[in-house]
Amino acid sequence: MNNEKYHINTKNVPTFYFIGVTTGKSSIMKVFPLWMKVLGREDVIMEGVDCKIHDDPEVYRQAVAQIKYDPNSLGALVTTHKIDLLSAARDMFEYLDPYALITDEISSISKLDGRLEGHAKDPLTSGASLDAIIEKDYFAKTGGQLLCFGAGGSAIATLLHLVNKTDKGDRPSKFAFVNRSQGRLDHAKEMVSNLKTDIEIEYICNADPKVNDGIMEKFPPYSVIINATGMGKDTPGSPITWEGKFPMNSVSWEFNYRGELDYLHQSLAQVESRNVKVEDGWIYFVHGWTQVVAQVLHFELTPALFEKLNEAASSVRGK
Numbered sequence: 001m002n003n004e005k006y007h008i009n010t011k012n013v014p015t016f017y018f019i020g021v022t023t024g025k026s027s028i029m030k031v032f033p034l035w036m037k038v039l040g041r042e043d044v045i046m047e048g049v050d051c052k053i054h055d056d057p058e059v060y061r062q063a064v065a066q067i068k069y070d071p072n073s074l075g076a077l078v079t080t081h082k083i084d085l086l087s088a089a090r091d092m093f094e095y096l097d098p099y100a101l102i103t104d105e106i107s108s109i110s111k112l113d114g115r116l117e118g119h120a121k122d123p124l125t126s127g128a129s130l131d132a133i134i135e136k137d138y139f140a141k142t143g144g145q146l147l148c149f150g151a152g153g154s155a156i157a158t159l160l161h162l163v164n165k166t167d168k169g170d171r172p173s174k175f176a177f178v179n180r181s182q183g184r185l186d187h188a189k190e191m192v193s194n195l196k197t198d199i200e201i202e203y204i205c206n207a208d209p210k211v212n213d214g215i216m217e218k219f220p221p222y223s224v225i226i227n228a229t230g231m232g233k234d235t236p237g238s239p240i241t242w243e244g245k246f247p248m249n250s251v252s253w254e255f256n257y258r259g260e261l262d263y264l265h266q267s268l269a270q271v272e273s274r275n276v277k278v279e280d281g282w283i284y285f286v287h288g289w290t291q292v293v294a295q296v297l298h299f300e301l302t303p304a305l306f307e308k309l310n311e312a313a314s315s316v317r318g319k
């Protein structure tokens with residue numbers, strides 16, 4: 001018997017939780033019922049669990065206990081609290097996947113044969129998104145490199161994906177993190193020190209957008225420039241200024257799809273003058289959610305099924 005508290009699922013229906021901060025504002029609230037229809041699982045409902053940033057460990061343990069012990073609670077997608085939740089409730093999991101062990105975070109909580117499982121899906125999902133944005137052999141064909149503003153969970157996940165690419169042409173020669181605080185860079189460095197890679201990794205501590213302009217301008221044509229800072233959604237502004245010049249023919253990827261999205265607008269302003277290809281975080285959102293829904297509901301996410309789910313999600317985009 002467990003000692004953890006959890007509420008009885010009074011609705012008595014299969015429930016998929018979304019553990020985040022402002023879950024009600026996410027597009028998933030509109031998308032999820034459409035997906036359940038596509039999957040023939042209209043019995044499953046979505047419930048948001050809003051926690052404060054760096055919440056009390058007990059709050060995270062209760063959210064995990066809910067899923068672990070209530071048969072109607074099927075699992076959850078976790079954002080923002082990926083590291084804090086795992087550190088508060090690690091002992092409650094019977095299985096953690098290899099990426100969760102490397103990154104010390106989880107984005108998926110699910111159950112299989114009575115055991116509670118945690119998966120870190122970000123390396124798969126940011127990777128699948130990047131693969132949809134750039135073609136095979138992109139880095140060998142173009143000589144582009146990768147510059148990532150931010151060194152948080154999603155930035156590190158993107159690096160892990162590239163490190164694990166088996167063909168050299170799919171790995172950039174250089175990956176640079178630029179982060180506001182040194183702590184995250186040290187954490188990234190420590191994680192990477194256990195990996196074998198021929199990618200040159202640079203760690204730059206900086207929060208001055210003007211300095212970031214200069215860093216970005218030194219990157220070769222066709223480089224991939226990422227905004228993984230959350231600026232323009234979680235916090236105001238952009239990591240670069242309006243004077244910053246993107247490398248010619250570069251790919252600019254903003255990880256978010258909602259908010260002020262200043263960086264996205266700065267990128268769009270250089271589509272013609274510098275032939276910048278611009279992507280927002282929508283495809284990342286769809287990959288992220290479909291992977292976790294497949295893990296929790298135990299179905300195979302084939303490319304055909306992904307397309308159906310992507311189509312259903314697109315039908316409510318921006319509404």
Ligand SMILES: NC(=O)c1ccc[n+]([C@@H]2O[C@H](COP(=O)([O-])OP(=O)(O)OC[C@H]3O[C@@H](n4cnc5c(N)ncnc54)[C@H](OP(=O)(O)O)[C@@H]3O)[C@@H](O)[C@H]2O)c1
Nearest residue numbers: 150151152153154179180181184228229230255281284285
């Ligand atoms: N579309 C999607 O489905 C999707 C999926 C994943 C992530 N995202 C978005 O991507 C963003 C990042 O996610 P995450 O999980 O990686 O978040 P995170 O772990 O909080 O990382 C954000 C990082 O950016 C750094 N940062 C903030 N402002 C900066 C600046 N001005 N210059 C340089 N670095 C700066 C932070 O540094 P400090 O350590 O100093 O705070 C932190 O390390 C979030 O906004 C998230 O919503 C979207």
